[in-house]
Amino acid sequence: MLQDPKASADWLSRLRDAEAQLNGAILGQSRAIRLILLSVLARGHVLLAGDVGTGKTTLLRAVARAIGGPYARVEGTVDLLPTDLIYDAHLDADGKPRIEPGPALSKGEDLSIFFFNEINRARPQVHAMLLRMMAERSLTAFRREYRFPHLQVFADRNQIERDETFELPAAARDRFAMEIAVTVPAERDDRIALAFDTRFHDTDALIDTITPGLLPYHGLNALAVQIQDSVHASPVLQRYVFDLCEALRDPIRAGLAIEGADMVRLVRGGVSPRGMQALVRLARAAAWAEGRDAVLPQDVREVFGPVMVHRTFLGSAYEARREVLVPALMRAAFDTIPVPAE
Numbered sequence: 168m169l170q171d172p173k174a175s176a177d178w179l180s181r182l183r184d185a186e187a188q189l190n191g192a193i194l195g196q197s198r199a200i201r202l203i204l205l206s207v208l209a210r211g212h213v214l215l216a217g218d219v220g221t222g223k224t225t226l227l228r229a230v231a232r233a234i235g236g237p238y239a240r241v242e243g244t245v246d247l248l249p250t251d252l253i254y255d256a257h258l259d260a261d262g263k264p265r266i267e268p269g270p271a272l273s274k275g276e277d278l279s280i281f282f283f284n285e286i287n288r289a290r291p292q293v294h295a296m297l298l299r300m301m302a303e304r305s306l307t308a309f310r311r312e313y314r315f316p317h318l319q320v321f322a323d324r325n326q327i328e329r330d331e332t333f334e335l336p337a338a339a340r341d342r343f344a345m346e347i348a349v350t351v352p353a354e355r356d357d358r359i360a361l362a363f364d365t366r367f368h369d370t371d372a373l374i375d376t377i378t379p380g381l382l383p384y385h386g387l388n389a390l391a392v393q394i395q396d397s398v399h400a401s402p403v404l405q406r407y408v409f410d411l412c413e414a415l416r417d418p419i420r421a422g423l424a425i426e427g428a429d430m431v432r433l434v435r436g437g438v439s440p441r442g443m444q445a446l447v448r449l450a451r452a453a454a455w456a457e458g459r460d461a462v463l464p465q466d467v468r469e470v471f472g473p474v475m476v477h478r479t480f481l482g483s484a485y486e487a488r489r490e491v492l493v494p495a496l497m498r499a500a501f502d503t504i505p506v507p508a509e
């Protein structure tokens with residue numbers, strides 16, 4: 168547990184409260200909600216991917232409200248330029264040219280959430296700028312460096328449209344701790360409620376049901392340090408994490424088999440050290456969220472898929488079927504690598 172048990176208990180109860188409120192507002196997305204909260208605890212950036220109109224924006228806005236703090240948002244479009252994030256040049260009412268800070272700077276260095284809507288509509292130049300903001304939590308503009316110590320980037324992209332979209336480069340994807348799938352709720356009753364219950368028609372009112380600042384943003388960095396320092400990972404658990412990651416890098420050596428795929432050609436590359444760090448940070452956060460001070464295999468399995476999905480590169484013959492093959496690969500790794508006894 169954390170050094171100060173009272174502070175730890177207070178954070179845990181806030182976490183439970185935030186999770187319950189989010190599940191009350193966003194229907195049928197309990198797994199996505201849990202994963203986003205874990206990324207908040209692990210201070211990792213999040214990419215949401217899914218179908219159109221499934222509540223991705225609503226979910227991220229609701230989480231932003233639970234965290235509190237200054238929040239900025241930008242819509243990805245094909246004509247967006249990196250400088251559009253930094254400044255806005257326009258003529259004022261007197262016809263004089265004016266320069267105002269753009270979305271990345273308008274809320275100052277206390278910025279807690281930068282929300283990038285439809286990130287795959289923006290061009291690679293914009294991704295490159297975002298990459299620095301994500302990796303270094305800083306930005307150079309107007310001849311000075313801005314630092315954003317509390318920054319967490321939330322981005323979403325819809326998976327339906329491929330026209331006029333730009334795939335995120337591998338280095339940009341690797342900077343997202345997780346890619347979380349948001350699909351239509353599985354339960355019939357949830358889908359009916361979303362259509363008929365007018366509570367879900369007014370997004371602003373729905374988001375207003377979340378208590379602002381339940382998980383105060385200015386305390387999250389210190390909390391994350393404490394979680395990472397105090398949650399233990401045994402040597403056996405470390406080996407399990409390593410073996411799972413190696414199985415994705417070299418599935419043949421690990422003895423994985425998937426029907427209809429030539430395992431020699433299936434994967435290219437493997438998970439980066441940054442990816443493994445994300446896995447460990449999130450697994451520790453998952454253990455802490457369950458009130459434990461040691462990581463169990465189930466914590467690793469809870470976050471493994473979303474940490475690895477956008478970091479798994481397939482051979483060109485298989486890329487078109489990645490939505491089926493990547494989950495099959497993860498399942499094969501889970502089924503093949505022996506789970507250590509707890």
Ligand SMILES: Nc1ncnc2c1ncn2[C@@H]1O[C@H](COP(=O)(O)OP(=O)(O)OP(=O)(O)O)[C@@H](O)[C@H]1O
Pocket residue numbers: 192193194195196218219220221222223224225226325352361367368369370373
């Ligand atoms: N699971 C859900 N729970 C609560 N509201 C939902 C849910 N799914 C959709 N909605 C409602 O549907 C509307 C559209 O949601 P939203 O704009 O968040 O979707 P989106 O996934 O961001 O869409 P797009 O892919 O077009 O960006 C909102 O009014 C939202 O409240």
